[in-house]
Amino acid sequence: MTQAIKEKVRTFIIENFLFGDTSYDLADTASMIENDIIDSTGVLELVAFIEDQFGIAMADADIVPANLDSLARISAFIAAKAVPVTA
Amino acid sequence: MCGFSGYFGSIRDGRALLESMTAAIAHRGPDEQGIFIAPEAGLGHVRLSIVGLGDGQQPMSDASGELTIAFNGEIFNYVELRDELRAKGRRFRTSSDTEVILHLYDEMGEECVSLLNGDFAFAIWDARRRRMMLARDRMGVRPLFYTAYGGTFYFASEVKALLQVPGVSAEIDPIALDQIFTLWAPIAPRTPFRNILELEPAHLMTVDQHGVTTRPYWQLQYPDRDQPPVYVDEGSAAEELRALLTDATRIRMRADVPVGAYLSGGLDSSIVSALAAGMTPQRLRTFSVTFDSAEHDESAFQLEMAAALGTQHSAIACRTGDIAKSFPDVIRFTERPIIRTAPAPLYQLSGLVREAGLKVVLTGEGADEVFAGYDIFKEARVRRFCGRQPGSHIRPHLFRKLYPYLPGLKQQSPEYLAAFFGAGDAPLDDLLFSHRPRLKGTAATKLFFSGDLRAQLKDYDAADELIGRLPQDFGRWHPLHQAQYLESRFLLPGYILSSQGDRMAMAHGIEGRFPFLDHRLVEFAAKLPPEMKLKGLTEKHILREATKDLLPAVIGKRVKQPYRAPDSHSFSGPGELDYVRGALSEDAVAEGGLFNVRAVTKLYEKCRARPASGFRDNAAFVGILSTQLWLQTFTGAGIGKAEAA
Numbered sequence: 001m002t003q004a005i006k007e008k009v010r011t012f013i014i015e016n017f018l019f020g021d022t023s024y025d026l027a028d029t030a031s032m033i034e035n036d037i038i039d040s041t042g043v044l045e046l047v048a049f050i051e052d053q054f055g056i057a058m059a060d061a062d063i064v065p066a067n068l069d070s071l072a073r074i075s076a077f078i079a080a081k082a083v084p085v086t087a
Numbered sequence: 088m089c090g091f092s093g094y095f096g097s098i099r100d101g102r103a104l105l106e107s108m109t110a111a112i113a114h115r116g117p118d119e120q121g122i123f124i125a126p127e128a129g130l131g132h133v134r135l136s137i138v139g140l141g142d143g144q145q146p147m148s149d150a151s152g153e154l155t156i157a158f159n160g161e162i163f164n165y166v167e168l169r170d171e172l173r174a175k176g177r178r179f180r181t182s183s184d185t186e187v188i189l190h191l192y193d194e195m196g197e198e199c200v201s202l203l204n205g206d207f208a209f210a211i212w213d214a215r216r217r218r219m220m221l222a223r224d225r226m227g228v229r230p231l232f233y234t235a236y237g238g239t240f241y242f243a244s245e246v247k248a249l250l251q252v253p254g255v256s257a258e259i260d261p262i263a264l265d266q267i268f269t270l271w272a273p274i275a276p277r278t279p280f281r282n283i284l285e286l287e288p289a290h291l292m293t294v295d296q297h298g299v300t301t302r303p304y305w306q307l308q309y310p311d312r313d314q315p316p317v318y319v320d321e322g323s324a325a326e327e328l329r330a331l332l333t334d335a336t337r338i339r340m341r342a343d344v345p346v347g348a349y350l351s352g353g354l355d356s357s358i359v360s361a362l363a364a365g366m367t368p369q370r371l372r373t374f375s376v377t378f379d380s381a382e383h384d385e386s387a388f389q390l391e392m393a394a395a396l397g398t399q400h401s402a403i404a405c406r407t408g409d410i411a412k413s414f415p416d417v418i419r420f421t422e423r424p425i426i427r428t429a430p431a432p433l434y435q436l437s438g439l440v441r442e443a444g445l446k447v448v449l450t451g452e453g454a455d456e457v458f459a460g461y462d463i464f465k466e467a468r469v470r471r472f473c474g475r476q477p478g479s480h481i482r483p484h485l486f487r488k489l490y491p492y493l494p495g496l497k498q499q500s501p502e503y504l505a506a507f508f509g510a511g512d513a514p515l516d517d518l519l520f521s522h523r524p525r526l527k528g529t530a531a532t533k534l535f536f537s538g539d540l541r542a543q544l545k546d547y548d549a550a551d552e553l554i555g556r557l558p559q560d561f562g563r564w565h566p567l568h569q570a571q572y573l574e575s576r577f578l579l580p581g582y583i584l585s586s587q588g589d590r591m592a593m594a595h596g597i598e599g600r601f602p603f604l605d606h607r608l609v610e611f612a613a614k615l616p617p618e619m620k621l622k623g624l625t626e627k628h629i630l631r632e633a634t635k636d637l638l639p640a641v642i643g644k645r646v647k648q649p650y651r652a653p654d655s656h657s658f659s660g661p662g663e664l665d666y667v668r669g670a671l672s673e674d675a676v677a678e679g680g681l682f683n684v685r686a687v688t689k690l691y692e693k694c695r696a697r698p699a700s701g702f703r704d705n706a707a708f709v710g711i712l713s714t715q716l717w718l719q720t721f722t723g724a725g726i727g728k729a730e731a732a
Contacts, residue, residue, distance in 0.1 A: 016693070019686035021534065033506050036531035040499055040507055041701025064502040 005054075005082075006075040012049050013071070017042055028072040033065065043068065050074070056081045089145070090115030090593070091157035092248040093130040093210050095219040095294045096239030105131035108248040115159070115244060115593045121145050123155050128212045128219055130157040135596055137161065137447060139183030140343045149189045150180070153214040156192075158185050159244050160207035160229040161598070163338040163605075168202060192220070197291055200304050204338070204606060208286070210242060218295040225305045226453070226604045227275075227288030227580025230589055234283045240294050245590075246280055246422045250721065255283075257721035259714075261543045264681065267424050268710055269530045269549035272581025274556060279423045279717065288580045305606070306558065307576055309568035309613050317614045324619060325633040327611065332633070335605035336362040339449060346600070347372035347440060348449040350400065352388030354627065354638070354645055355451025355460070359602050361637040363449055364396045373398040374440050374448065376432045379406050383651055388642060395639050403439040405432040410657035411664055415716055420594040421586045422721075424714040426529065426706040429652045433591040441595040452588060453603035456575040457612045458627040459620035460647050464570050465489055467521035468621065470508055471566065474515050488624065518554050518561060521570035526550050532707040535682050535690065553577065567617040575609075654705035655694045658712065670715035679718050682711055 010026060017037050018024050032038040038046065046068060047058050056078065067077040092108035094101065105122045109131035113120075116133025123130040123146035132145040138161065148155040162168070165184035172190050173179070179186055184205075191199035192211055197220050206228035211220045221242060223231050233242040236254050243249050250257055260281040263273040276284040286292055289305040310317070318324040336359060340346050348360040350373040364371040373393055377386040386402065393400035410431040417431045418424070440448055455461045469485045486504035499507070513523045526549075536544075553573075561569060584601075592599045602608070612620070615629060622628035626647050635643050658667050669675055671691045676684045694708050718724045 015689065019534065019683075019689040019693075021683070021686060036527060036703075039528065039531070039701045039703045040503070041704070043499065043503055045701075060500060063500050065506045066502070069506070 002075050002079045005078050006071060008053065009049075009074050009078070010071055012046075012053075013037065016045060016049070026071060029070050031065075031069050033069055046074070050078060054078050054082055089132060089134045089159045090244035090248075091130065091132045091145070091159055091208075091210060092241075092243035093128065093157060093212075093219070094239050094241045094252075095128045095212075097127060098129075098239055101129040104252065105129050107251040108243055109133050111248045111251050112243065112245050114596055117596045119144055123148070123157070123212070125155070125212060125214060127217060130155060130210060130212060132157045135446060135598060137342050137344055137598060138165070139181050139185070142181040143183030143185055145185060147181070147183070147185050147189065149186075149193060150178075154189055154193060155212045155214075156185060156189050156209055158188060158207065158209040159231075160205055160209070160224065161341075161600070162187060162203050162205040162207060163341060163600075164202075164204040166338075166341065197222070197293065198304075200291055206601065206604075208244065216295065218293055220291065220293050221286055222291040222304075223286045223288055225289040225307075225606045226575070226584070226601075226609065228584055228589060228599075228601060228604065230585060231286040232278065232283055233286065233292075235299075240299065246278065246283055246721075247419075249283055258282075259681070259718065259722070261540055262547060262549075264424065264540070264714065265533070265544050265547055266549045266552075267426065268533050268536075269526055270553060270577065270581075271426060271529065272578060272585075273423070274549070274552060274577065275581060280721070288576075307572060307609065307613065308558075308560075309564045309572065311560065311563040312565040312568075313563075316616045318616060318619065321619060321629065321632065324615060325629055328608075328629060328633040331605070331608045331611055332358070332602060333362055335602040335608050336449065337366060339600040339602050339605075340366050342447050344446050345369065345372065346447045346449060347374060347443070347445045348398075349373070349436070349451070349599075350375045350389050350392055350398070351451065351650060352385035352392060352642070353451065353648065353650075354631070354642065355454035355603065357392045357451070357638050357642045358454075358630070358634045359449050359451045360392065360398065361396055361634070362602070364398060371396065371398045372443065372445060373400045374436060374443070375400070375402045376436045377402050377404050378432075378652070379404070380653055383653060385648065388645065391639060392642055395642075401439060401443055403432075403435050405435055405652070407653065407657060409435065410652060411667065414658075414712070415666060415720070416594070417591070418713050418716040419720050420590045422590070422717075423586065424710060424717050425582075425586055426532065426710040426713075427652070428654050428657055428709055429650060430586045430591050431657075432652050433587050434594055437592045437595040437597040440597050446596065447598045447600060448592070449600050449602060450588075451603065452583065452599070453579070453601050453609075454627065454630065455647070455649075456571060456579050457603050457609055458630045459567060459571055459617070460626045461574060462489055462647065462649065463521060463525060463574070464567060464621055465624050465626065466508065466524070467566065467570050468624070470524075471515060471520070473505070473509070516562075518557060518569065519550060519573070521566065522573055528702055529706060531703050532710055535686050535707055535711060537681055537683050540681050565617045567621055568613070571613075655708035658708070659695045666716075667712065670712055670719065675715060676711075678724055679715055681714060681718075687711055 090112040101124050116135045118136040119134040121132045130146040146155050146157045162184040165187045168187050177190050200222045206224050208223045208229040208231040232246050258281040263277050263279045266273045275287045292301045375389040378384040410428050486508050513520045619629040673684050676687045
């Protein structure tokens, strides 16, 4: 599931923050702040995306770089927060 | 004020050329026009009559007929200089400040500029030496551009006059564009126009048959950080500041026409208006701009200040959509791409002043550079503290205090704020330490550059070039002074004074005057210890102390709210204009060749769907749109289907 989450987030980042620039080498662990991919408004856009697409209600305490500053961190955060689908 | 143009060299029909050059800048001087032709040189002038209404026509020659001047600006100490020259036996034929420059040049040659207190750019044709001398004021209030073509040297107050010269055409300079998308402004003498340069502030130039020589005649200088302070007593420093500021305002009230004032509601324009109101026997006229967005509007403070001073106040409302309507005109007058829309309301404001029948306004511009008012100075101080105290618990909370007026930051966690301001953090001895986050954030907009443009720029780094332009002793100055120098020497003339100051005012034939940029005040403030300017995180401390009796407490204690205007939001919505769609259409962007078509289309869609409020998206949107308009206006390229239809 994490791989599917990661690809969905990657697509969002490329479309929304890199404006379709697929040539950008978006490494899983690269900091989005240090690489100027995301600014202060971008964080809020990312939060809205996660809440909307994954049905997660994010608390203020969740919105920290430790959870959201790289593709790997975002994916892991979503995977941990997502409600497991049970039969 | 006014505008001028001219040449040195041999051309076929100098008069016709000067007529067309001066016609291109007629907005700078709607009152009179004049042309002077010599065998090897010519000068053209358009006049905004302010001093010596009846006898100050230009170009003006001296009694011998050998010296002729074309002059844009004002010499505020011309009365004192004229008295001194008269005492030496000089006889004056006019009441203008222009003639004072001619006499001074006759006495001292090019060194005359060192005695001038004013905002000026001028050209003197010296027939004795067969030499053209050009000069520009210390802080860069008045512009002066030049180019050479076919063996002739041309100059003018605005580039659009130079583009009248046959053979001189507009082509964008990729390096200048990179500088704008990094530093907000080109590094002078470079301009956005390839092969067209500007004379740097505080420089003079001589042009003769041997070539062109340029040199500075004044430099903004700060003391070494380990040098004993010149001022140790705050009370006496405040007293001296008040005296200097009062005199700077007094001599800027000199005019043969009424002088008004801009009143933004902030500290600086309120101080200037208060001083001016006390010096004029008439009721002072004040002018301001209001916004319909609470985030940008300061009308409550403007009205409070106007009421306290009893001024006759007029305001113009800048509503959503007004910025978009005037933006093509704004770019025609700024003559450069810009990454913020802030000049647009000032364009409207100068129109209001013109409608009110005034030609001259005082403004508070410059105080933030001179007395350390900008947030970037506080931010650098906090970042330095964090760099020295990485384990401090208060570190994240300090950043929240910095920008209380930015809604986007209010919602951020302290951890994110610390990360953002840490982003791009430089070693503490980095010469650009104070400006690194801004440079890095702005440079992120270059994501939209096309492959071709990136290939042309190769490894060019605007920040490196900026470092190469710093004075040798820069590294020995206090960090606050380093930051002040970067703002004062580069951003002030390159963006604030040109895009928001001279060009927006002169678009409507209005002269702005800047008491805070009086060079005596600038030199005094440079010598003040940093803690008298930025005390803790209180900006412009000494200025507040020196003027606290002038203002209502609510104004005097106001925390700096930088002048800003709505950005991409102005261009979207129901009133979206055809020209925006045209300029950002795939065809237009492809034709311009400067930006990635797909990326621009996505940005445009994003801004239309949900007006961007982040710095990068806003700056990129305004930067790209203004560059496309620049191309259309000056090269005819990048018009796009919507506009063409």
